[in-house]
Amino acid sequence: MPPFVLPDYRPVSYSRVTLTELMIPSYANFGGKIHGGILLSLMDKVAYAASSKHAGTYCVTVSVDGVNFMQPVEVGELVSLLASVNYVGRTSLLVGIKVTAEDVRTGLVKHTNTSYFTMVAKDDAGQPTQVPGLELETRDDVRRFQEAIKRRQFQQQYREQFDNARTSLAVDDQMGLLDGERCRIVY
Numbered sequence: 001m002p003p004f005v006l007p008d009y010r011p012v013s014y015s016r017v018t019l020t021e022l023m024i025p026s027y028a029n030f031g032g033k034i035h036g037g038i039l040l041s042l043m044d045k046v047a048y049a050a051s052s053k054h055a056g057t058y059c060v061t062v063s064v065d066g067v068n069f070m071q072p073v074e075v076g077e078l079v080s081l082l083a084s085v086n087y088v089g090r091t092s093l094l095v096g097i098k099v100t101a102e103d104v105r106t107g108l109v110k111h112t113n114t115s116y117f118t119m120v121a122k123d124d125a126g127q128p129t130q131v132p133g134l135e136l137e138t139r140d141d142v143r144r145f146q147e148a149i150k151r152r153q154f155q156q157q158y159r160e161q162f163d164n165a166r167t168s169l170a171v172d173d174q175m176g177l178l179d180g181e182r183c184r185i186v187y
Ligand SMILES: CC(C)(COP(=O)(O)OP(=O)(O)OC[C@H]1O[C@@H](n2cnc3c(N)ncnc32)[C@H](O)[C@@H]1OP(=O)(O)O)[C@@H](O)C(=O)NCCC(=O)NCCS
Pocket: 060, 061, 062, 063, 088, 089, 090, 091, 092, 093, 118, 120, 128
């Protein structure tokens, strides 16, 4: 049999995956709601599934963006994580993940959050390796790809501005920042 050769491009639909998991009591915190860490772990899992499907290799998580838990998830709910590759660079992939929770008794589905995981494909030696390009099959695919480019640009600007602000931060000159904040200096 000839060796398997990765295609130059893969369609978005190839990497689309859904992970559904029942929220069992051992996932709950002291308040009876599901631990944020459980959801993060499921998001990491589905991001891995989507990215490694597209890349055809092992992938690692590099950064996580947009994790905001706006609504609690309850024990007994069915959580579904829908993931697909929204954008690819040379070796990196941006996976968009939509998380919903369904109350099986009422059929009510709530959208709990949408997050973005940046993953990097690795070869067998553990080095970043090129991934196939992305075939955009719908206008939504195009929109998500464009949004990902903007997201990268904003993140880059944010990193640069924050690094500049941090390196130029002289503690004594910035005391005004603490006005109205809930802290007190005790040294
Ligand atoms: C991420 C990692 C591969 C980057 O390695 P590197 O030697 O800096 O490689 P490169 O500079 O070639 O970057 C590889 C890709 O990662 C992207 N990248 C690097 N740092 C990034 C960051 N902070 N945010 C987003 N993307 C990043 C680069 O843009 C590049 O993408 P591209 O090829 O599509 O342009 C490396 O730091 C790593 O392996 N980290 C550990 C990841 C891991 O183990 N995660 C599991 C959780 S413990």
